[in-house]
Amino acid sequence: MIHTNPIRPIDHLVLPAASLEVARARLGALGFTVAPTGVHPFGTENACVYFADGTFLEPLAVGDAQGADAAVSAGNVFIARDRLFRLSHGDEGFSALVFGTADAASDHADFRARGVSAGDMLSFSRDFVGPDGKSDTASFRLAFATAGHTGDAFSFTCERINVPELDRSALQAHANGATRLVAVTATGTGPGEWLELIAPIAGVEARVAEHSIRTANATVEVLDGSVFADRFDLAAPDGPFRLAAITFGVESLAAAEAMLREAAILHHRIGDRLVVPPAPGQGAAFAFEENS
Template sequence: MSASASGPRAVDHLVLPTAGLDLARQRLTELGFTVASDARHPFGTENACVYLADKTYLEPLAVADAGECAAAAKAGNMFVARDQAFRFRRGAEGFSGIALASNDAEEDDRAFREAGLSGGPMLTFSRPVKMPDGASLTASFLLAFAADLRSPDFTFFTCERKNPLPADRSALEAHRNGASGLSELLFSEPGPADFRDFLTSIVSGKPVDGGEGALSVEAANVRLTVLDPEAMEECLGLRTSTHSRGLRGQAVVFRTRDLDAAHRVLSASAVAFTARHNRLIVPPAPGQGAVFVFEDMS
């Protein structure tokens, strides 16, 4: 697939599996995030989202009812099936997927199938959402999945909102750590260039020269970067756990208006972190399945 006339796709949200929402809420609150109320999907999973001012968000995802999840996966629900596969291979904590914003998920599905990139049948569902003022709304979604069989531990899908939520989420978008949006998403893979065609097709973006051991693709709002183990260690100052093949989500980089505020919040919560190149780097922990990086955007 080539880039669309409207340009690259935008990242909508990130899927972050967790062993439980209470655990994720505690950890994300310690990191200085405002966490929305728990919300239940109609197929056995649940989330407690973190909304950012750039209109992206994090979706910590837990299993609420294992039986419902198993039945949904057996019936062809790819969202649940890929979550179950990730937990089986990688454990209950991690960074397993990216949802890209879409105005026409059915067209996305057709394009993915024609390009040989389909990740399975589409999914449509609705769920209740509780707003900060106590109001209860219904959100409806249509998802189209893409897949690269060489990369079983990461899922891409487009997300069309059939019943959009109110645009004003200011109460949920204010975070004590100063985070205002997503800047970059980091993946590990020993041969980054091997996934150039796949990523540029899915994102409809242009690759950027990232130097030796690196590949970057520009989405409309976020940079996606694939690094080999040596480049990842140089970037983060951390050694990642995998040298096997396939894309694996490793780190989320946040735009931060006030890095001092993030420093104060992390220190007050006794969260381990490293200061490096105008960034605060927080290693993964229970409830936070990826490296979190707070980047000074001043």
């Protein structure tokens, strides 16, 4: 196994949605501040949720079906993998774990050398609009990795080529008190195999005995169905491997719970964790833990 990469942070998480409007309403009801719509040049659009630790959620919808068709025909891996996920699991879910990188081209060469490349790199730009209406151009370069035992889930590294110089502080302030990403939880058989794929992308050693890795900013874990059920008091998603839950750190668990209760959001408490089951516009279970 190659371990020449620096330890990378999780950059963002991709959450396919049938409707961006439904996703925006759901995330807003959960107490998240949702950014203005971002339009990709290949048929998809997003409404991101940004956190103070630099991570973000990317709810993703197809806004231009013809544009997406053309992108798939042109070999766009991002759109092709999104389509594969939707064909297998529907238009709601959690499809991709994304790591930050300073050199996507080197990552792509590494993935090809290890036989885990999912296809050609992707470079693109899109407009970024801040909460004050000011806009700038954001540019990215992506390198994709996958393996047969990860099913329809995939991973890629994201190099931020141009980061808009806009004030995101308002976008990072959330009514539920969320400030950071704590953990990503997947379910499936053979967790060690998936961790063996993800660990080199994250630049770390897989803690196979613990079924987890520790990235630069959060934990990634793979649990079997029964352990997942005990942890979250929810049934595990169907299938041999699924990205299933996201845990956020909040300033006050009591305040977050009060907000969910006032918004009439279905949730339950298990130990020191609040859990919100998946719903339309929220493709994974969400959990909230108090920052230590």
